[in-house]
Amino acid sequence: MNKYIEVKNLKKYFPVPKGQLHAVDDVSFSIEEGKTLGVVGESGCGKSTLGRLILHLLEATDGEILLRGEDITHVKKKRLKELRETMQIIFQDPFSSLNPRMTVEQLVSEPLKIKGGFSKEAIQKATAEIMEIVGIPERMRICYPHELDGGRRQRVGIARALILNPEFIVCDEPVSALDVSIQAQILNLMQDLQEQRHLTYIFITHDLSVVRYLSHFIIVMYLGQVVEQAPSEEIFENPMHPYTQVLISAIPMPDIHNKADRIIVHGELSSPVNPKPGCRFYLRCPYATEVCQQPQIMKEVSPGHFVLCVRAEKIVNNSMP
Amino acid sequence: MADQNRDGFTLQYQAVSDKREIILQVKDLTVEYVTDDEVAKAVNHVSFELRSGSTLGLVGETGAGKTTIAKAVLGVLPDVSARICGGEILFNGSDLLELSEMEMQKIRGNQISMIFQDPMTALNPTMKIGDQIKEAIMLHEKLSHAEGEKRAVDMLEMVGIPGERYSDYPHQFSGGMKQRVVIAIALACKPQLLIADEPTTALDVTIQAQVLDMMMKLKMELGTSVIMITHDLGIIAETCDYVAVIYSGEVVECGTSEDIFDYASHPYTVGLFASLPSRSGKGERLKPIKGMMPDPADLPEGCPFAERCPCPEKQCFSTKPEYLHLSDTHIVKCCKRWERQ
Structure with missing residues (x-):
């Protein structure tokens, strides 16, 4: 399989009055073409910043982003415009990401107009086609966003992302604002589109059951760092990092018979401003010892499964029944 | 070694042959929202009952009428647009719909309280959090300020916030902590019935686990009955012993958790x-x-x-x-x- 996107030691620091906020700190991973990478973590862990960095909506502080081997970290102007066509984003909140004064048709066709060089008829035809694909009825083309329900609004967001025929889409919590029955419709649509168009997705979410369902590969982020990365099933069946274990055990499962023993961690996320060199989960980790205050190194525990915790193997072995 | 830090616990219920007394009985409740040009039938002939010490989950999608039911029970529907067209809400045998606003005020926050979805907007940003808890207590009980303050500190500690933070303001707290304060206010008068409207939807999963865990422990300690409103079937499975599925303002299915999850x-x-x-x-x-x-x-x-x-x-x-x-x-x-x- 070809690596579509490869990210090496990517960093994004935001200057704040008290120093540097490490939003994304030394993150490396790659995505194969036509696959889905799930990025999970809680609010403030840097997952959305990561998505925006790859799309060049934010400038990286340091590190490299490679697209099919080409370094695109610092591309400018013409090449950047070309890249923007192939890389798109779907936002979380379909209520605030659409211009309330534009009709559905205007919203969906806008990317084509910005790209330029199409006749009116061609734009109309392409818009009608894409609306059909994402399942917005033709009669709704003259509606404004406030007249649509959440699911349809998100379909408009998807249509906008698709109309330029991208190869790669960053999906930033695309179903978090939707009810479960509508969420299932959108997830199915996204999977169909991936198969038909051979799309590569980065799927950013805090909902682990959703990533488990549709990702091939998962990275777990905590305070700007990737703490664990592995193929999707491996993460759920064999979580090694204490944070991943906590996260998985925290999901309430819709099952009254198999109530897993929950690991409740105390405290909350510490500050990402000027973090100390050791493990960032140290203060909340139920297994923390002194070695955890040393800088941590990413370790490959089994093929394709990386963990940022010196004690991961010991912890897993000890807690085995 | 690892186990001593693990604070997990599993909730277990026995729902069969429930002999606990019924504290809340909603019968044939119908609520409409009236605007100039239309009438929205938000709640249609809803009936359910809640037994003392149990947790009833109301599950359904956005707009199903879950929150309207809760607001009707608490008597906080907007006067201008909402109209209760029929039904009874029997709380310990007396119909809440028959009570005057003054009488309702005595019950609200004292015997029945509510936790709202968004802790960011439920607290007064210009008031110390301790005073907000004290206010709730002193509305219903005749206490001196010093006693009220002491009770507020006790409540803070009960929800896991150090008493020294009495004089902090809401903006100094994170979302999870704010929701704890909201819970402390709701439980301050040891209500018989607590209505929790999506109490953890705005929180991250690990914080959600902390808050749910704490709520359920307190519920057991205080013997409170709970109505848990949520769209998350996972939360229902973990916290509720009875479930009512709401669709389009109606209870379409109702039973014990086992009935709903297994059958x-x-x-x-x-x-x-x-x-x-x-x-x-x-x-x-x-x-x-x-x-x-x-x-x-x-x-x-x-x-x-x-x-x-x-x-x-x-x-x-x-x-x-x-x-x-x-x-x-x-x-x-x-x-x-x-x-x-």
Whole structure:
């Protein structure tokens, strides 16, 4: 399989009055073409910043982003415009990401107009086609966003992302604002589109059951760092990092018979401003010892499964029944 | 070594042959929202009961009428637009709908309290959090300021916030901490009934786990009965012993958690479960419920779910279904003659 996107030691620091906020700190991973990478973590862990960095909506502080081997970290102007066509984003909140004064048709066709060089008829035809694909009825083309329900609004967001025929889409919590029955419709649509168009997705979410369902590969982020990365099933069946274990055990499962023993961690996320060199989960980790205050190194525990915790193997072995 | 830090606990219930007394009984409640040009039927003939010390989950999608039911029980529906058209809300035997506003004020916050979804907007940003708890207590009990303050500190510590933070303001707290403060206010007068409206929706999963864990521990300690409103079937499975599934302002299925999770019978309940990614295998296609909930201002003549139902019959479009008893605890509102397998 070809690596579509490869990210090496990517960093994004935001200057704040008290120093540097490490939003994304030394993150490396790659995505194969036509696959889905799930990025999970809680609010403030840097997952959305990561998505925006790859799309060049934010400038990286340091590190490299490679697209099919080409370094695109610092591309400018013409090449950047070309890249923007192939890389798109779907936002979380379909209520605030659409211009309330534009009709559905205007919203969906806008990317084509910005790209330029199409006749009116061609734009109309392409818009009608894409609306059909994402399942917005033709009669709704003259509606404004406030007249649509959440699911349809998100379909408009998807249509906008698709109309330029991208190869790669960053999906930033695309179903978090939707009810479960509508969420299932959108997830199915996204999977169909991936198969038909051979799309590569980065799927950013805090909902682990959703990533488990549709990702091939998962990275777990905590305070700007990737703490664990592995193929999707491996993460759920064999979580090694204490944070991943906590996260998985925290999901309430819709099952009254198999109530897993929950690991409740105390405290909350510490500050990402000027973090100390050791493990960032140290203060909340139920297994923390002194070695955890040393800088941590990413370790490959089994093929394709990386963990940022010196004690991961010991912890897993000890807690085995 | 690892185990001493693990603070997990599992909730266990025995729902069968429940002999606990009924503290809340909602009978045939109907609520409408009236605007200039339309009438939205938000709650239609809803009935359910809650036994002392138990937790009832109201589950349903946005706009199903869950919050309206809760607000009706608490008597905080907006005067201008909402109209209670019928029904009774019996709390310890007396009908809350018959009470005057003054009498309701004595009950509200004292015997029945509510936790709202968004802790960011539920607290007064210009008031010390300790004083906000004290205010709730002193409204209902004759105490000196010093006593009130002491009770507020006790409540803070009960929800896991150090008493020294009494004089902090809401903006100095994170979302999870604010929700703890909201819970402290709600439980300050040791209410008999707590209505929690999506109490953890705005929180991250690890914080959600902390807050739910704490709520359930306190519920047991204080013997409070809880109505848990949520769209998350996972939370229902973890916290509730009874469940009412709300669709289009109606209770379409109601029973013990076991009835609902093991013997889901209404096509809507079945559809909800089939939509969940966590219940589907990898690569397996999700089975969403087609279409959308009907507009409450334009409800269909027959069953409100008929349009979306995978197996409707002719009569479903013309006649309202009646309740069908599948067992002593399990009822379903559907035309089909369902039988529990």
